[in-house]
Amino acid sequence: MKRRPTIMDVAARAGVSKSTVSLVLQRSDQVKPATRDAVKEAMAELGYVYNRAAAQLRSSSAGLIGLVINDLRNPFFTEFATVLQMSLADRGYSCVIGNSDETPALQARLIASMIEHGVTALVISPTYGAPDDAFDALARAELPVLQVLRQTDARTNLFPFSSFDYASGSAEAARHLIGQGARRIAFVGGQAGWAITEERMSGYLSEMAAAGLEPRVFHGPSSRAFGVEAAGGLLTQYPDTDGIICFNDLVALGMMSGLARLGRTVGPDLRLVGFDDIEECEQAWPQLSSVSCDISGFATETTARLLRWLDTGTRPEAETRMPVNLIARGSSLG
Amino acid sequence: MKRRPTIMDVAARAGVSKSTVSLVLQRSDQVKPATRDAVKEAMAELGYVYNRAAAQLRSSSAGLIGLVINDLRNPFFTEFATVLQMSLADRGYSCVIGNSDETPALQARLIASMIEHGVTALVISPTYGAPDDAFDALARAELPVLQVLRQTDARTNLFPFSSFDYASGSAEAARHLIGQGARRIAFVGGQAGWAITEERMSGYLSEMAAAGLEPRVFHGPSSRAFGVEAAGGLLTQYPDTDGIICFNDLVALGMMSGLARLGRTVGPDLRLVGFDDIEECEQAWPQLSSVSCDISGFATETTARLLRWLDTGTRPEAETRMPVNLIARGSSLG
DNA sequence: CTGAAAGCGCTTACAG
């Protein structure tokens, strides 16, 4: 276990002081090019590796961003986390990541651990059901924190919130189904009481009311398994259903599968719309109509918003909503 | 921006020296319970937060594990990464994570950045096509490194490799299809030339040869999109195909969808088997037969293997294979 | 443009 070379070793080899090496490391332009090159050569020769822990101790920033996600297995969040990690890596930042698995206790531990690691900032898609003081440790640490996709802490002035305009998305989906002739339209999925369920349902409820139609709502987990199971439950209770808007694509895709199992086909008699427009929608058969949320664009925008905050020191606006739009496909057309 | 309290502050408040505080932090049992409680109380009162960067600088370990994954969007790897992260969190470790996206240059940058962050160890499911010296930086850093799911560096004595026994899995799948009466069986998916493709195909090839049957192979990306597209290509070239083994479930699920689009149904005339047994197999209709790899068990086993290495200092055996087993479902039965 | 010096917040022998 030989000692890793330090800036002292590099300095000695390059014949400069360690301050100069440090300046080269920080790409300072007050170092003469010739000196810089000599230092870089010495680094290469010695196999020098930058020690971020030491740098962080002194300057209190290690280029580490914390990422806490409520459900990393859901492809919607996987895509968000992956694109965010990759775009941050492009800008020289690393990511510590944690799946809170919709569990407040786990989320609390993850947050604490990321603060200990001295993350520069935190991006969190929070778990519902956590105590109101869940973010207090973050406030005390005076850490830049972005709430994304879900807002659980009301202090959006402290923890800016960004998401999609879900309400108008479900309104568009409802108008689309009504326009296609559907009348007995159900909303399926989404945990009762979650703010995001309310948001994704609100446009449906208002459009149904505007059209004088009776809503029918089936809440449940946002999983494929629930969709499969809900197909039977829904058709038992409301056999005449002719349109379905699902809380998300997983539920919708599960529903398609559950309906197929019951011998029902999705199409003119039973129109189906999902939410999120994950990649799989296009590959399903029939192709799944969905309210498209550009999650990859949202992730790069999140990176941009965060780095602007870190660079300029000005907090982003309290709430931002990215537009969504319905992609109508075979499951609700024809 | 007030200064965070340090162990000095805690020591002062508790009326002990900072060494004692440090010992409490490390759960040393040479501190008298009464003293320990006093220190803990002082910490709580001051809102003390452990500074891992400082600890790491001194002791060169921050409880950070690096995780480099070739394709984080593939649910098989997502599940692995998620379970690994969660089981490591259970043991007090955090994860820096990076998606190399099957890109050698990205992988190299991720590895370098993780070394700079001073990770305690690295778990990598590597990208194919990287230069032979891709792992050299890791060897120089003398970092414990586990190659998982794919082996790209031959030095398994340095970088122990663990994966599944894919060859016997595809053999079992082939025997199953032959037993069900299929004779014109194709293997679809997997990039030509990748070791993992060879492994997953080898059992199929040997069983076909043993049964005196002609193999038919369609290589391509391991994605759902490829599966959709391959359905047409396969049936055009070999319309009489009566059995298909796919490189992974994504290809198989895409294939199911592509076949449905062409008006073909999976079942007695065209039996289908996937690989990995991701959760979706059970929810598809017909349910998808698949070679089950217990990826979640593999992830917790990886955590155990890694921590054993860190705790005892003895490197795990050079190669480990977890058994797999075929789960026969509707797509290949009846 | 470069160097000497202090210090970030811990851990780790070493005394006592």
Next chain:
DNA sequence: CTGAAAGCGCTTACAG
């Protein structure tokens, strides 16, 4: 069982 001291590898004013 507890304390005093050194040092991990950087960055950051401050001189020159």
